[in-house]
Amino acid sequence: xxxxxxxxxxxxxxxxxxxxxxxxxxxxxxxxxxxxxxxxxxxxxxxxxxxxxxxxxxxxxxxxxxxxxxxxxxxxxxxx
Amino acid sequence: xxxxxxxxxxxxxxxxxxxxxxxxxxxxxxxxxxxxxxxxxxxxxxxxxxxxxxxxxxxxxxxxxxxxxxxxxxxxxxxxxxxxxxxxxxxxxxxxxxxxxxxxxxxxxxxxxxxxxxxxxxxxxxxxxxxxxxxxxxxxxxxxxxxxxxxxxxxxxxxxxxxxxxxxxxxxxxxxxxxxxxxxxxxxxxxxxxxxxxxxxxxxxx
Numbered sequence: 296x297x298x299x300x301x302x303x304x305x306x307x308x309x310x311x312x313x314x315x316x317x318x319x320x321x322x323x324x325x326x327x328x329x330x331x332x333x334x335x336x337x338x339x340x341x342x343x344x345x346x347x348x349x350x351x352x353x354x355x356x357x358x359x360x361x362x363x364x365x366x367x368x369x370x371x372x373x374x375x
Numbered sequence: 376x377x378x379x380x381x382x383x384x385x386x387x388x389x390x391x392x393x394x395x396x397x398x399x400x401x402x403x404x405x406x407x408x409x410x411x412x413x414x415x416x417x418x419x420x421x422x423x424x425x426x427x428x429x430x431x432x433x434x435x436x437x438x439x440x441x442x443x444x445x446x447x448x449x450x451x452x453x454x455x456x457x458x459x460x461x462x463x464x465x466x467x468x469x470x471x472x473x474x475x476x477x478x479x480x481x482x483x484x485x486x487x488x489x490x491x492x493x494x495x496x497x498x499x500x501x502x503x504x505x506x507x508x509x510x511x512x513x514x515x516x517x518x519x520x521x522x523x524x525x526x527x528x529x530x531x532x533x534x535x536x537x538x539x540x541x542x543x544x545x546x547x548x549x550x551x552x553x554x555x556x557x558x559x560x561x562x563x564x565x566x567x568x569x570x571x572x573x574x575x576x577x578x579x580x581x
Contacts, residue, residue: 330487344506348507350407362399365431
């Protein structure tokens with residue numbers, strides 16, 4: 296496997312969805328290619344940081360306007 | 376994400392029985408997640424707020440139809456994604472053109488520019504709210520379709536198949552866009568977290 300093919304397969308590799316035969320080929324390549332090791336590792340970390348980071352609290356004014364909207368809807372008696 | 380599922384089930388049941396306070400309690404557990412989905416997809420706070428309000432109201436009106444086959448949050452995010460997509464379409468940012476289809480070999484032409492291992496984990500390298508701001512900022516470097524796909528798959532954890540279905544795209548398109556998005560975001564974050572990072576945190580995040 297060449298570097299270019301490793302890049303093409305990174306997503307499936309880090310998601311654990313790559314065919315086992317291709318996983319073996321890719322990992323053989325990683326053993327001797329430092330650059331690809333770095334790209335695979337930092338791509339995995341990129342996905343992890345996005346999926347693990349909790350969102351910021353809702354801005355106060357946004358929260359207040361959301362509650363206002365509900366109060367308004369409830370006053371109109373919709374829908375329950 | 377909140378995980379008080381027992382409590383959630385009783386809140387859903389109460390909301391379905393007409394208890395509007397229960398619905399608001401339920402919604403408030405997830406409102407910041409919905410706001411983030413709206414912000415990621417639409418790219419601006421005003422539209423994100425519109426997405427939050429409109430999807431909350433739609434969910435409130437449709438709560439009786441929620442079957443409990445999925446988590447309430449998943450159901451709510453689906454509504455929010457559809458509202459956010461409507462917003463993008465209205466602004467002509469969601470192009471249906473076949474030019475958006477990936478071309479044969481297009482991915483192969485990608486050459487990583489930033490090849491540098493990261494120092495500390497991002498969670499250790501900066502304060503939590505700095506990290507949240509940074510992630511919200513770099514995701515906007517993707518085009519609207521790519522950041523929507525990335526948000527659904529990698530932030531909200533939908534499967535590739537469900538992401539494709541929600542967005543009305545083919546699985547290969549989703550996979551190709553996801554790969555490109557991950558690689559692009561990797562480049563961007565390496566500028567901050569690479570061992571010899573040249574960039575300080577963006578202004579205002581310290």
